[in-house]
Amino acid sequence: MIPLHHYLIVSAILFAIGTAGVFLRRNLITILLSIEIMLNAVNLTFVAFGRYRGDVDGQIITFFVMTVAAAEAAVGLALIIALFRHRESLNPDAFTSLKW
Amino acid sequence: MPEVVTFYLLAGLAVVASALVIGQRNPMYSVLLLIVSFAALAGLYIQLDAPFVAVAQIIIYAGAIMVLFLFVVMLLNAPQEDAAEWDRTHPLRRPGIARFGAALAGVLILQLAYALMRVNELEAPVGSQTGGAAVSSVRELGRVLFDRHAFAFEATSVLILVAMVGAVVLARREGQS
Numbered sequence: 258m259i260p261l262h263h264y265l266i267v268s269a270i271l272f273a274i275g276t277a278g279v280f281l282r283r284n285l286i287t288i289l290l291s292i293e294i295m296l297n298a299v300n301l302t303f304v305a306f307g308r309y310r311g312d313v314d315g316q317i318i319t320f321f322v323m324t325v326a327a328a329e330a331a332v333g334l335a336l337i338i339a340l341f342r343h344r345e346s347l348n349p350d351a352f353t354s355l356k357w
Numbered sequence: 358m359p360e361v362v363t364f365y366l367l368a369g370l371a372v373v374a375s376a377l378v379i380g381q382r383n384p385m386y387s388v389l390l391l392i393v394s395f396a397a398l399a400g401l402y403i404q405l406d407a408p409f410v411a412v413a414q415i416i417i418y419a420g421a422i423m424v425l426f427l428f429v430v431m432l433l434n435a436p437q438e439d440a441a442e443w444d445r446t447h448p449l450r451r452p453g454i455a456r457f458g459a460a461l462a463g464v465l466i467l468q469l470a471y472a473l474m475r476v477n478e479l480e481a482p483v484g485s486q487t488g489g490a491a492v493s494s495v496r497e498l499g500r501v502l503f504d505r506h507a508f509a510f511e512a513t514s515v516l517i518l519v520a521m522v523g524a525v526v527l528a529r530r531e532g533q534s
Binding site: 258311 | 360361364368371372375376378379381384387388391394395398401402404405406407409410413414417418421422425426429430432433469473476492494497498501502506509513516517519520521523524525527528530
């Protein structure tokens with residue numbers, strides 16, 4: 258059997274990778290992918306703690322996180338398409354003005 | 358010890374694939390590598406007695422969300438990340454500030470490692486506390502979801518409707534009504 262903190266450490270590493278991606282990458286699509294990595298790291302924590310406590314609440318909240326991730330991906334990608342039409346660029350530093 | 362070997366294999370695969378997602382310059386490779394990472398996580402969910410979450414992970418994440426990303430990557434057709442001049446001259450790129458940020462990140466890692474080392478109950482194997490209670494039962498999962506969390510479930514449907522309408526409005530070409 259695997260100790261709980263092994264799952265927590267894997268989850269922490271994945272979350273750190275996702276955070277680093279948001280800060281380091283200069284591409285809106287890769288930044289959205291990094292956010293998905295962070296959401297998945299949190300899902301792993303929820304499922305591991307749910308198994309640890311022996312109830313299904315951890316799995317239930319994982320479903321809600323997945324739903325929010327799907328909604329976030331749809332709206333985020335629509336925003337990326339709209340921004341790309343205006344600027345022909347995916348670099349987040351190209352979108353510094355609120356109105357043009 | 359096949360269980361331990363499987364855990365380290367899947368965890369290593371997830372971490373390496375996620376790290377490579379960040380390392381790629383071409384978003385197409387990033388999306389494909391992220392599917393590998395999600396599949397490894399689904400394997401970890403199966404190890405945690407959560408087969409339904411594992412299947413949902415494959416269907417929703419690897420199936421639906423990643424296909425959406427692939428469509429957008431191919432639609433926009435801007436694969437390479439452009440490193441412009443003002444990118445290299447960004448104020449946060451100055452060496453002093455970068456070193457300060459790296460030091461803060463090191464302190465954070467030390468704090469987290471210290472905190473995880475001090476908690477002793479986490480050493481116990483996952484699942485030994487409850488004597489293998491039925492957390493893997495889909496029937497139990499559905500009963501709790503539609504009983505105690507019925508309101509949250511219904512609110513989620515409104516969220517998805519709002520996201521759908523928002524995506525259609527945002528991606529619409531200007532000038533069309």
